[in-house]
Amino acid sequence: MKILVCVSKTPDTTAKISFNGDSTAFNGAGVQFIMNPYDEWYALVRAIDLAKATGGSVTLINVGLAENDQIIRKGLALDANDAVRIDLDAKSAMGTAFQIAAYAKDKGFDVVFTGKETIDYNGSEVGAMIAEYMDLPFISYASKLDMTGNTATIERDIEGGIEVLEVATPFVVSASKGMAEQRIPNMMGIMKAKSKPLAVVAPQPFNDPSVVSYFELPPAKAGVKMLGADDMDELVRLLHEEAKVI
Amino acid sequence: MVLVFAESNKGNFKKAALEAVTYGTKVANMLGTKCSALTLGAVNNAEQLGQYGATAVYNVSGVSAFDSQVYTSIIADAAKQTGANVVIVANTAMGKALAGRIAVRLNAGLVSGANALPTVAGGFKVRKGVFSGKAIAEFTISSDIKVISLMGNALAPEITGGNVAVTPLSISAPASRVTVKAVKTAEGIVPLPEAELVVSAGRGMKDPSNWGIVEDLATTLGATTACSRPVADAHWRPHHEHVGQTGVAIRPNLYIAIGISGAIQHLAGVNNSRVIVVINKDPEAPFFKAADYGVVGDLFDVVPKLTEAVKTYRASH
Ligand SMILES: Cc1cc2nc3c(=O)[nH]c(=O)nc-3n(C[C@H](O)[C@H](O)[C@H](O)COP(=O)(O)OP(=O)(O)OC[C@H]3O[C@@H](n4cnc5c(N)ncnc54)[C@H](O)[C@@H]3O)c2cc1C
């Protein structure tokens, strides 16, 4: 099986969020960047296991500038075979998806994996968009994926439960928790990753129809009102009369 | 024209669908146009969407199990037939699988998870939460057609009119390449993303056998139960109850957190709740900083007392 895994770079989950002077861009100074957890822990780990089981290969793809190579190398250390970076600071999810689809279109991938969402923009957009550009089925929020021949049996998260479905390759799937277990690269993987191929590809022209024009921090909370363990009648009164939620 | 895809489940509209029609109606009013609603497959009482402001309600029959490719094709065709320049879906599991596809199909800019009405002075601008609720971003959409997926609980459904007769639309759908084998959902409870009241518990519960007091409180309030990630990872509670950055993101009116420390990744999924109550024995627990009401105490003492207080209050109101 030939698998493509889309990996993105995001600020660490505990990073302090701030913006540049005119609030039009994220301020990355002093921020630790990581591979998006859904891409690394779930999509990539499952893809690697599937490729091993079927004698296939895993290619990583990232749309971004050279600073992302460090994250791509980590993916290679986890045992992906090779990687492609589209050399573009993408301005939108659609721009990202367009570039990935333009690259993947004629390469014969059986499965394209994305993560459920990037933890910075929380868009959950790129996977569906790649699928539409490539005219492929898209299965979102998959928490389990098994292959029999070229048919996948997938469980996907829906409100309050799961849906079980079957789909034949090729398809695009986004991975959520449950798909695989987090794995840490070993020394051998890290050594081998240094010499694995990482191709840098020029982007295709694209006009982004939806871009961020302004960022803002949410208003601060008014402060917590503390109650004693024996004041539960008072808490219920406040929830009813002051907060008006019950 | 604004076109809203009104999602249904087993023939009944989800609350998210009514919110989306209400939102679509407000967007149409801003733009000086009308809002129509699109329903797919067999739907009970589709006429009611008129009450939420739709001036036309369309139905495409013969559509069954969800497949993002088939639904996208139908919704995009309906958008073309009705001359829609704004297409709205709810930001549900289904809506999230559709929004990006529809946008690509229609060559349209997308904002997913919008939490407020657009503004139209000096460009079409839509706001949404980013960085797991730690910031707000304003997007500008420059294409002729705009696609928006609306975050749940961003506004309440509003009844403004009466029923509208359903008009059948004839649209042929491509064959599905996906076969749905089974749908397994817990019956009789409001799913977390739609819940207005949520009672959530964490590792402070010590053992899964202690969850009775959490369930009692939830049942008394009519709330849905949730949990922190370690609790789901240890299989103390089902996976779909896990809220936070790597679980479900929710925005109920009331979130009661019991024995949860309030780690940043947990807060990421719940900090959009309107009111947060924290019950924790540690006065230094970080969750108190994000709370509206806090109770420092032993949950095994506090939670049953809170349940009793809710019962007393319910009996007298
Ligand atoms: C990338 C990443 C993603 C993550 N995603 C998520 C996520 O989506 N959701 C999530 O929840 N976590 C997530 N986590 C884990 C998160 O960092 C915390 O470890 C987790 O939320 C802690 O769960 P907890 O509050 O239940 O447990 P603890 O942190 O152990 O807190 C238990 C709390 O219970 C209190 N307590 C104990 N006994 C009592 C008692 N008798 N009465 C009252 N209070 C009591 C304690 O004071 C303590 O505050 C993520 C972590 C990472 C690194």
Ligand SMILES: Nc1ncnc2c1ncn2[C@@H]1O[C@H](COP(=O)(O)O)[C@@H](O)[C@H]1O
């Ligand atoms: N710049 C990027 N390069 C490669 N893949 C990406 C990029 N941005 C997002 N993705 C993929 O798309 C998924 C969903 O992203 P998003 O739509 O931004 O939530 C991520 O989990 C990644 O798998």
